[in-house]
Amino acid sequence: MADNRQPILRKDSASNALHPLAKLNRLHFWLLVALNIIFLLVGQAAAVILGRFYYEKGGKSKWMATVVQTAAFPILFIPYLFISSPQSNSEGSNRPSIITVSVVYFVIGVFVAGDNMLYSIGLLYLSASTYSLICATQLVFSAILSFFINHQKFTALIMNSVVVLSLSASLLAINDDSDKPAGVTKSKYVIGFLVTLAASAMYALLLSLMQLSFQKVLKKETFSVVLEMQIYTALVATAVSTIGLFASGEWKTLHGEMGGFTAGKIAYVMTLVWTAIAWQICSVGVVGLVFVVSSLFSNVISTLSLAITPIASVIILHDKMNGVKIIAMLMAIWGFGTYIYQNYIDDLKAKKPPSAIDDAPHESRSC
Numbered sequence: 001m002a003d004n005r006q007p008i009l010r011k012d013s014a015s016n017a018l019h020p021l022a023k024l025n026r027l028h029f030w031l032l033v034a035l036n037i038i039f040l041l042v043g044q045a046a047a048v049i050l051g052r053f054y055y056e057k058g059g060k061s062k063w064m065a066t067v068v069q070t071a072a073f074p075i076l077f078i079p080y081l082f083i084s085s086p087q088s089n090s091e092g093s094n095r096p097s098i099i100t101v102s103v104v105y106f107v108i109g110v111f112v113a114g115d116n117m118l119y120s121i122g123l124l125y126l127s128a129s130t131y132s133l134i135c136a137t138q139l140v141f142s143a144i145l146s147f148f149i150n151h152q153k154f155t156a157l158i159m160n161s162v163v164v165l166s167l168s169a170s171l172l173a174i175n176d177d178s179d180k181p182a183g184v185t186k187s188k189y190v191i192g193f194l195v196t197l198a199a200s201a202m203y204a205l206l207l208s209l210m211q212l213s214f215q216k217v218l219k220k221e222t223f224s225v226v227l228e229m230q231i232y233t234a235l236v237a238t239a240v241s242t243i244g245l246f247a248s249g250e251w252k253t254l255h256g257e258m259g260g261f262t263a264g265k266i267a268y269v270m271t272l273v274w275t276a277i278a279w280q281i282c283s284v285g286v287v288g289l290v291f292v293v294s295s296l297f298s299n300v301i302s303t304l305s306l307a308i309t310p311i312a313s314v315i316i317l318h319d320k321m322n323g324v325k326i327i328a329m330l331m332a333i334w335g336f337g338t339y340i341y342q343n344y345i346d347d348l349k350a351k352k353p354p355s356a357i358d359d360a361p362h363e364s365r366s367c
Contacts, residue, residue, distance in 0.1 A: 029292070032288075032292055033289070033292055033293060035288075036284070036285045036288035036289045036292060037285065037289070037301055038285070039281050039282065039284050039285030039288065040282055040285030040286055040289065040298075040301050040302060040305060041285070041301070041304070041305050041308055042278075042281070043278050043279065043280075043281035043282030043283075043284075043285055044278075044279075044282045044302075044305045044309060045305065045308055045309045045312045045313075046274070046278040046281075047069075047275055047278035047279045047282060048123070048128050048131065048132060048309050048313070049128055049309075049312060049313055049316055049317060050271055050274055050275040050278060051065060051120075051123050051128075051275055052123055052127070052128040052131070052181075052313070052317060053271060053317070054271050054272065054275065055123065055124050055181065056181065056182075056317075057261050057262045057263045057267070057268075057271070058257065058260045058261045058262050059257060059261065059268070059271075060253070060257055061245070061250045061253065061254060061257060062117065062120045062121055062124060062250070063117070063120075063241060063244045063245035063248055063250045064245060064250065064254065064272065065120040065123070065124075065275075066113065066116045066117045066119075066120045066241045066244070066245075067238060067241040067242055067245055068272050068275045068276040068279070069116040069119070069120075069237075069241075069275075069276070069279050070112065070113075070116065070234040070235075070237040070238045070241065070276075070279070071238050071241075071276045072276035072277050072279065072280040073230070073231055073234035073235060073238065073280060073283075075277065075280040075281075075284070076227055076230055076231050076234070076280060076283060076284065076287075077231065079227065079284060079287070079288070080224065080227045080228075080231065096217055096218065096219075100217060101217070101218070104213050104217055104218075105229070105232040105233050105236060106236050108206065108209060108210065108213070108229075108233045108236075109232070109233040109234070109235065109236020109237045109239075109240065110236060110237070110240055111202065111205070111206050111209070112206065112233050112234070112236070112237040113236070113237040113238075113240035113241050113244075114202065115199055115202045115203055115206060116237060116241065117241070117244070118195050118196070118198055118199035118202060119135075119196065119199045121191075121192065121195045122134070122192050122193075122195045122196030122199055123192075123196075124192065125180070125181070125184050125188045125189055125191055125192025125193075125195075126180070126181070126184075126189070126192040126193065126196060127180065127181060127313065127317070127319045127320070128309070128310070128313035128317055128319060129309075129310035129311075129313040129314055129317075129319040129321065129325065130172055130180075130193075130310075130319075130325065131192075131196055132306060132309035132310045132313065133168065133169075133172055133306075133310055133325070133328055133329060133332055134169055134172060134193060134196045134197060134200065135196065135199075135200050135306055136165055136168065136169075136200075136306045136307070136332045136335070136336070137165055137166070137168075137169045137197060137200045137201075138200040138201075138203050138204045138306075139161060139162075139165055139204075139335065139336070139339050140161070140162045140165045140166055140169075140200075140204075141200060141201040141203075141204030141205070142204040142207055142208070143158045143161065143162050143339075144162070144204075145204050145205055145207075145208045146208055146211075149208040149209075149211075149212060155342055157338045157339070157341060157342035157345075158338075158339065158342050160335075160338045161335045161336075161338040161339040161342070162335075164331050164332075164334050164335040164338070165331070165332060165335035167331060168328045168329075168331040168332045168335065169197065169328075171324050171325075171327060171328040171331070172193065172324070172325070172328050173193055210229065213229070214229075223287065223290070223291040226287050226290055226291075227287055230283055230287060234283075285301075286298050286302060289301060304336065306332070306336070307329070307332060307333050307336055310325075310329055
């Protein structure tokens with residue numbers, strides 16, 4: 001998402017009078033913020049854990065695991081229909097053509113489908129905790145790609161975050177893989193590690209492309225536009241994943257897979273259904289925090305969820321947490337902290353009036 005520093009509710013005092021959340025008192029505002037935080041944290045942790053549960057109990061279809069990551073996108077129509085962003089009279093003339101927007105949504109949707117497939121393969125060969133810790137490297141790739149694509153500065157704190165998170169991933173790479181899922185060989189463990197790393201890089205690229213789309217094509221980042229991006233790219237991703245499911249022939253094995261699911265047929269269906277719902281609950285939380293607070297705050301909570309998921313997987317799935325993984329997790333948390341602190345500094349500078357910034361002593365922030 002675009003790096004929108006100011007809270008959306010404070011952008012335009014004139015439009016705030018029409019904003020559906022403008023009349024909320026402070027208590028209700030923070031309750032809404034807390035609700036969206038819960039959606040994001042619980043949604044992502046539940047989706048990853050249920051995805052791993054699907055594989056552990058006998059699920060084998062990588063394409064099915066990919067489909068469910070976006071299949072429940074119609075849920076996003078609920079906030080889209082009930083909460084609309086204020087529009088100015090000049091928006092109609094600045095709106096890009098339907099063909100242009102469709103091409104953007106289609107290209108990003110195809111990328112999302114490919115990225116989801118990589119994540120499905122990674123989760124097949126890795127434990128949920130190891131998988132989540134490797135996913136944290138998306139911050140490394142985000143920092144690098146944002147520097148080249150979105151022209152964001154590469155600061156000392158960001159450099160620290162990149163180095164620490166890279167070392168954290170390296171520790172997992174040389175781990176003795178004693179926590180690998182049953183039946184996964186050393187070579188498959190390595191494949192899972194590399195594929196998850198590639199998925200994290202691709203996800204970071206997707207974020208940069210989305211930000212570029214908001215800046216150069218859509219030219220705005222209101223609640224409705226962000227949700228439209230989520231809905232239509234998820235629609236494309238679901239269609240592409242479904243085509244892959246049938247083209248690969250995996251659909252023929254689903255009936256037998258359901259019968260062989262050790263937790264039972266009902267559990268098989270419910271696992272897929274709730275995995276799909278969990279991913280979209282997470283999406284509602286992400287977009288909700290962008291709408292209610294800011295994209296900065298949403299990114300911070302999204303980052304926090306990457307640290308919570310490994311802990312949840314240890315508690316629920318009883319993943320092994322050896323010394324190497326504990327050190328890797330602590331290093332990842334340190335990397336998260338420096339990344340979040342840098343965003344906090346940027347947010348403070350973005351809120352300063354231009355005169356205060358001009359009068360302040362200049363310092364070099366880029367490496």
